Amino acid sequence: MAFKKPTPKPGSAINEVTLGVGANAITLGGESVLPFYSFDGTIPNSPKIGIEVSDLGFENAVPGIAELYAGTSTPAEAAAKAAAVPGVDFVCLRFESADPNGQNRSAEDCAVTAKAVSDALGDSKPLVIIGCKNNEKDAQVFDKAAAALEGKNILFVASKEENYKTVAASVGLAYNQKVGAESSVDINLAKQLNVLITQMGVDGKNIVMNVGQAAAGYGFEYVYSTIDRIKAAAQNQNDTTLQMPIFTPVSSETWGVKEATASAEDMPGWGDVEARGVSMEIQTAVSVLSAGSNAVMLRHPKSIEAVSALITALA
Amino acid sequence: MANITFTFEDSRISPVCVSSHAGERLLDIARAAEVAIDAPCNGNGTCRKCKVSIDGKIVLACETVVPADDLTVLVPATAGAFKTDIRTADLSDPRELAIFEKTLSDLAEFPAGKLFTTELVTLEQPNLDDPTNDLERLLTAVNAEHIALSAIRQLPKALRSDGELALLRTKNTVLNIGSPVPEPLGIALDIGTTTVVMLLANLNTGEILSKASAGNAQIRYGADVIHRIVEAERPGGLDKLNNAIIEETIKPLMRKLYAEAGVSGEQVYRFVVSGNTTMNHLFLKIAPDFIRLEPYTPAFNRLGALNASDLGLDVHAHCKLIAAPNVGSYVGGDITAGTLTSLLWKRSSGNVLFADLGTNGELVFGNGEFMFTCACSAGPALEGGDMSCGMRATDGAIDEVTIDAETLEPAFSVIGGGEAKGLCGSGIIDAIAELFRVGAIDGKGKFVKSGSRITETDGIMSYTLSPGVEITEVDIDNFIRTKAAIFSAIRTMLNAVGFTVGDIDEVLIAGGIGSAINFDNAVRVGMFPAIALDKYRYVGNSSLSGAYAMLLSNEAARKVDELARSMTYIELSTDPGYMEEFVAACFLPHTDAGLFCG
Numbered sequence: 001m002a003f004k005k006p007t008p009k010p011g012s013a014i015n016e017v018t019l020g021v022g023a024n025a026i027t028l029g030g031e032s033v034l035p036f037y038s039f040d041g042t043i044p045n046s047p048k049i050g051i052e053v054s055d056l057g058f059e060n061a062v063p064g065i066a067e068l069y070a071g072t073s074t075p076a077e078a079a080a081k082a083a084a085v086p087g088v089d090f091v092c093l094r095f096e097s098a099d100p101n102g103q104n105r106s107a108e109d110c111a112v113t114a115k116a117v118s119d120a121l122g123d124s125k126p127l128v129i130i131g132c133k134n135n136e137k138d139a140q141v142f143d144k145a146a147a148a149l150e151g152k153n154i155l156f157v158a159s160k161e162e163n164y165k166t167v168a169a170s171v172g173l174a175y176n177q178k179v180g181a182e183s184s185v186d187i188n189l190a191k192q193l194n195v196l197i198t199q200m201g202v203d204g205k206n207i208v209m210n211v212g213q214a215a216a217g218y219g220f221e222y223v224y225s226t227i228d229r230i231k232a233a234a235q236n237q238n239d240t241t242l243q244m245p246i247f248t249p250v251s252s253e254t255w256g257v258k259e260a261t262a263s264a265e266d267m268p269g270w271g272d273v274e275a276r277g278v279s280m281e282i283q284t285a286v287s288v289l290s291a292g293s294n295a296v297m298l299r300h301p302k303s304i305e306a307v308s309a310l311i312t313a314l315a
Numbered sequence: 316m317a318n319i320t321f322t323f324e325d326s327r328i329s330p331v332c333v334s335s336h337a338g339e340r341l342l343d344i345a346r347a348a349e350v351a352i353d354a355p356c357n358g359n360g361t362c363r364k365c366k367v368s369i370d371g372k373i374v375l376a377c378e379t380v381v382p383a384d385d386l387t388v389l390v391p392a393t394a395g396a397f398k399t400d401i402r403t404a405d406l407s408d409p410r411e412l413a414i415f416e417k418t419l420s421d422l423a424e425f426p427a428g429k430l431f432t433t434e435l436v437t438l439e440q441p442n443l444d445d446p447t448n449d450l451e452r453l454l455t456a457v458n459a460e461h462i463a464l465s466a467i468r469q470l471p472k473a474l475r476s477d478g479e480l481a482l483l484r485t486k487n488t489v490l491n492i493g494s495p496v497p498e499p500l501g502i503a504l505d506i507g508t509t510t511v512v513m514l515l516a517n518l519n520t521g522e523i524l525s526k527a528s529a530g531n532a533q534i535r536y537g538a539d540v541i542h543r544i545v546e547a548e549r550p551g552g553l554d555k556l557n558n559a560i561i562e563e564t565i566k567p568l569m570r571k572l573y574a575e576a577g578v579s580g581e582q583v584y585r586f587v588v589s590g591n592t593t594m595n596h597l598f599l600k601i602a603p604d605f606i607r608l609e610p611y612t613p614a615f616n617r618l619g620a621l622n623a624s625d626l627g628l629d630v631h632a633h634c635k636l637i638a639a640p641n642v643g644s645y646v647g648g649d650i651t652a653g654t655l656t657s658l659l660w661k662r663s664s665g666n667v668l669f670a671d672l673g674t675n676g677e678l679v680f681g682n683g684e685f686m687f688t689c690a691c692s693a694g695p696a697l698e699g700g701d702m703s704c705g706m707r708a709t710d711g712a713i714d715e716v717t718i719d720a721e722t723l724e725p726a727f728s729v730i731g732g733g734e735a736k737g738l739c740g741s742g743i744i745d746a747i748a749e750l751f752r753v754g755a756i757d758g759k760g761k762f763v764k765s766g767s768r769i770t771e772t773d774g775i776m777s778y779t780l781s782p783g784v785e786i787t788e789v790d791i792d793n794f795i796r797t798k799a800a801i802f803s804a805i806r807t808m809l810n811a812v813g814f815t816v817g818d819i820d821e822v823l824i825a826g827g828i829g830s831a832i833n834f835d836n837a838v839r840v841g842m843f844p845a846i847a848l849d850k851y852r853y854v855g856n857s858s859l860s861g862a863y864a865m866l867l868s869n870e871a872a873r874k875v876d877e878l879a880r881s882m883t884y885i886e887l888s889t890d891p892g893y894m895e896e897f898v899a900a901c902f903l904p905h906t907d908a909g910l911f912c913g
Contacts, residue, residue, distance in 0.1 A: 165761060188899040188906045195906075196757050 011235030020126025029245030048089035062274035076120035087308030111144035146175035158182030172202035185212035231292035245294035337383035414855035427521035427867035506590030508674035525575035532563035540593040580629035589639040591647035643884035645690035652861025665820035672826035691804035697740035708829030711736030716745035740828030748836035760791035798842035799900035816844035825857035841904030
């Protein structure tokens, strides 16, 4: 008997969310099949790669990253270099300087930087703005930056359970930008946050989720199964409150674990620290992409090259 | 050495002065001095309830280390409130009393008056021809194996008075003698984690002579059973906890009962206690340590007959102590006694869900053919604990609330009709359901509307119902966790035995929520499953009514034993699905909104 290819029941599609405007616009999501299952149906938008840029630069960066940003003195210059790395789809600007426990730069100053970075990127790549992990300060920075970049269709990461009321109101409602909804590795919490933000009046089609992240090996199986289950609920059960595309900021986790930071002198058996960091970043990124993440954030040009090649090969 | 003086905002409590060493923790000093400061988190600095005032500054007693100098500490009225009995008074509301009486009339098959008999005898008085001693004379005249000391004490005078002697006796023992002999009395005691309620009854007639209730003085060692067990594990801890329930809570209540009824403890021959497994252990001073450790095994479930006077209680020396049996580590005598009065066991078909919602929520699901049971930690929110303006369903409690969708102005009823002092469980459910209905709060319980009644203090929003009575986002959060624990327990238990909420034919709700509970609102906030509202019924304090039935009848006590043995206990804490159900239920009405509409 000849092989008969099973035809899977078509699932519901993930929302298509466009970041950026005009020539630099990219679109996340849109698929109604399992990750990379292009044989089961069409995948209109392949997963996208963002490159992480910190407004303070990266301290003790491995050679490959230090080299990339050599000679740059402003976040705008760094972003322009980052945008030119092959395989990069968008640029993620992280406002580390806003941290009240660090430099505590004002929201107004951050907004000026955001504008300069956006101008430097021009039509090349869309911008994603990431906060300093202080909920209150993030809300202020996002408010000013969203105002300064009105009309640029910028994704702000993130609006969390602790600050969604202010972030979603300014980013999503007042300035009509894209809202990043961040929850901590739990399908119910992810769904609750989406419901809360949409109930405030933000269109669900303007939301991108960050459902939590971990470096591979650091409780990562929870991240994997959370993404996997969210996609199943969104596609198989047509749960409209979970049909937002998923963005996973991989690099902010992987470059902090000991595999990526312990020096070769301290861990002679482990080999070169840069190779380890790149490997950690690639493994984690490939895993979240295979779970269903629609976009990842990476830091090292080599990781970007490898992940980009994988996406192209499987698309 | 320095002197610490505790003064109290509540003027009925006199100041307490103790000496201390510099560096000691204020909360520990207060506890050693028997000064009641509410510390539900047991001094971990997390609940922030142990606030006291030193030189006008508010500090946490658990985070304050005393200096070498003398110190005066003002204890606010709320901190020691469990000591007063004004916040708690079960069966004071006529509606609650009506439910109690209806429950008892349903149990007519267990009539009172069969525990003791009164035998009349005529004894010849001793004379020179027959100088036989008094006791011999009695023993010759009656068929009894044993004459209680209290009876012998009455004998010489009673024998020498004219007329018949009345003997109060059981089959084998003569307990008392008189002409007439005082009626036998008994006490039914419901030990809740938060509240303790007691009834004094005439065992021959079943008449209730007096009733009293108070907060459980163990509260200062933690709001829930786990904190109490941890405290009991410390050196001397078990003594402290036993002392708190016996000496500080039960004995004062008994004195109150006796004074009100004008009787003495000598007349009390039967004492029935129903409480959760941990409360039973602590009441009897039996180490509860292993309740919270895998494999979660209590020291006992069924006790057999004990003697209440062994606990130092002011009762007759032959007073029988009966504890409603436990089923497992977190399903105790309160639920087995309550199951008796729920009449769930009388149903031959259809499935009843019986839920006793106290600090621990316990569920029983089944009918006369099968019974499953489980427990969840609901927290004290529905009994008024852990809420800024919570109180029991008694005078001054707001028990029903509606809120205008346009103006956000509330309308409410107050038990007793006076000034509003706080919110009882049913009022809390109503207030939150209404705030949610009018869109003032979102699914996480955060305020999303503004209005004159919505204010912000230290970043926390609150809604004022009446001067001094408000509901804060923290209260709402506590309530959401409570309702989530209950709803997820219902779902997980039904799941575990292959049923769904659609299989429920009747829901009986017991506990201190209050008879005004609005089931429509309770469903709207996702506390109970969305099934037809006419299937719901509030049955009051079933633990107390069950204990009362056991007090009056040996058959009732035996029935409770039988029920306990026929229940299958499901341990939710080991069920991997429970935590996920809980998180999903921590939302108004539920993360899966489809469960509550259409």
